Amino acid sequence: xxxxxxxSQWLAEHLDDDLVVVDTRxxxxxxxxxxxxxxxxxxxQVISINEHGAxxxxxxxxxxxxxxxxxxxxDKTVIVAGEAMDPSLARVAWTLQYLGHENLKxxxxxxxxxxxxxxxxxxxxxxxxxxxxVPNINSKMRIRAEELKEKLGSVQILDARTPQEFFGGHLxxxxxxxxxxxxxxxxxxxxxxxLKRLFEQKNVLTDREIICYCMHGHRxxxxxxxxxxxxxxxxxxxxGSFIDWYSRRFPLQ
Numbered sequence: 001x002x003x004x005x006x007x008s009q010w011l012a013e014h015l016d017d018d019l020v021v022v023d024t025r026x027x028x029x030x031x032x033x034x035x036x037x038x039x040x041x042x043x044x045q046v047i048s049i050n051e052h053g054a055x056x057x058x059x060x061x062x063x064x065x066x067x068x069x070x071x072x073x074x075d076k077t078v079i080v081a082g083e084a085m086d087p088s089l090a091r092v093a094w095t096l097q098y099l100g101h102e103n104l105k106x107x108x109x110x111x112x113x114x115x116x117x118x119x120x121x122x123x124x125x126x127x128x129x130x131x132x133x134v135p136n137i138n139s140k141m142r143i144r145a146e147e148l149k150e151k152l153g154s155v156q157i158l159d160a161r162t163p164q165e166f167f168g169g170h171l172x173x174x175x176x177x178x179x180x181x182x183x184x185x186x187x188x189x190x191x192x193x194x195l196k197r198l199f200e201q202k203n204v205l206t207d208r209e210i211i212c213y214c215m216h217g218h219r220x221x222x223x224x225x226x227x228x229x230x231x232x233x234x235x236x237x238x239x240g241s242f243i244d245w246y247s248r249r250f251p252l253q
Contacts, residue, residue, distance in 0.1 A: 100138055217237060
């Protein structure tokens, strides 16, 4: 089974290989210290905010320019790194995969944990050669509001928000699984076995299509990858999430 995670030990041994490490923390955090040879791509750079405040995927040419300028092309291995409790990491990773970059892994622990274990950090910014990123949209990873509305009752909808947000209103038939429930104490995610137990307790079925949403699609991206890590294949992200759904006056519970 394909595993989305890569170990810190592996990365520490391959930092000089032909790969791109993407740091998804803030620009300020990146400037104060980052994994050697890593480039900075923040979540603000991979979203387009519409008139209602929904955080949507930008046009492919916008992202192609960003990724190409970061040295990412079809042949590069990309390792996405960030902090466990910051779902920006997952949203950036999801965007890269949605644009068709398949050779991607997520670092299995946060950058703070990386530093605390004594692994290398630097303030030097790498000189990345600009390359050409050619998008190849993976439509199986994303769902839009109209399609989801038509599928109500036939798909499993998982809400990655807090209980307070959920009980204030949620998509019909959705099940609450706060993304924080699947975050590990020192690792990015809980173990596969713990995640499987979590989803079994919530009656998430492997034979049904699963849709993840939250408020803006960031926390839902983390839940998306938690499901992938646990072995669920048929998972999609509703990146517009609650803000987009509410703005369309679609039904709520």
